[in-house]
Amino acid sequence: MAAHTPEDAPAPLPYGTPDTPRLAVRGEARLEVDPEIARVFVTVTARGTDRNAALTDLTRRNDEALTLIKSYGDAIEKLETGAFSIHPQLTYNGRNERIRAYHGSVTLTAALNDFTALGELTTRLADLELTRVAGPWWALRPDSPAHRAARTQAVREAVQRAREYAEALGARLDAIVELADLGAENALPPTPPVMAGYAPAPPDPGAAPAPAPALDLQPQRQTVYANVNARFTMTRPAL
Template sequence: MTSPPTQPTTTTPQHHPHATPDTPHLTVRGEAELEVDPEIARITVTLTARGHDRRTTLDDLTHRNTTALDLLKSYGDTVENLSTGTLTLRPELTPYDRDEHIHTHHGTIHLTAELTDFTVLGELTTRLADLDLTRVDGPSWTLRPTSPVHRTARRHAVHDAVRRAKEYAEALDTTLAALLELTDTTTGSARPRTRSAFGRSAVRFSGAATEIESPDPEPLDLEPQRIHVCAEVTARFTMNPPRL
């Protein structure tokens, strides 16, 4: 009589939520720090208009907004993202006037532009700052959220955790057995390494309009800030019992 074929046996992985002398645990932290060039420069443009007449103020603000947008769009794909933020048009009352007479109207528009070609950044910022009643803040340097640099930093952090764990195990004359848990404990992603000379301060707040056309100003020499990228993980392992 032929015996039925023997079924292969499978071993179910044993979980060890608590450390024991037979399954000691080891917890380590893995870290990685990279310093890379930025991918994006972000500038903020604030357009201002003031006047005694509300409609005239609004017309002036609309004209300055159109001028700034046309200038930004003339750089094509160099300006990767362009968005309009807060629009404000508010009356200002005459001080100490109980009848609440409107003294003037004050309007502002905020624009945000992100550039990927830093060779034209100095030229664009100076041309924007040269516009009437226009303020430029920036640039702030950053990486894209999808930048492969973040993935590279995370991989290096994991490799650092495994290396540290193996070193501890070797110090006990044993080896790692299994990974129990891996936790991403990174508290920050990417930040500029140092503050540039241009920094985040205003480039220029221009004065009254002029009828005289002048050539474009000399472009600013802007040096990109290096970006500091950090990644951190916590890893828990089991070890083969060491002979102490």
């Protein structure tokens, strides 16, 4: 008698058999958790009729913003410089073109993990000369435990749902044959920014400006999603 090879074995039925039915369910989880970081976007600008003067002003304002942000120490989890630009503003007089002024800007991104300092830093940045502040954007870290908690809850729900279906048929779960992650976490759109705008110049350049009051910023809770598809085998139903 010839020996049977794995190629000779019958392919498993995709929907199981009467003695070993398959059961497909989806497990879902939705958690609301506190944010872990807040991102603030800062844009410093400069404008002048002389290119070198505009660059000098832009460099000074960029240094002022960086120094202020770094002064908050460990509250700043990450500080990055984004886009830098300087370009001429042209004016047309008949067929001739001439440069009217130069515009420059530098964008900074600061991520904070201490929300008690966030309101004060935001208003102090907005109080700088020709500085625009946007944010905060609340977020979780990519390795946040909240993601694992949501995935674990989704799997447990899938098992519980499958067990309830099996018990309704007078059967019980036997084994799991497939578990598929749908990758549906954090499907919400980003939070709209709070615009702090440009700060007006102080009325008296010779006098020390009064400190800007700190904004009372309330952290926005984050929603974490997880979805899984699971397939089980169960014992023969008692129909």
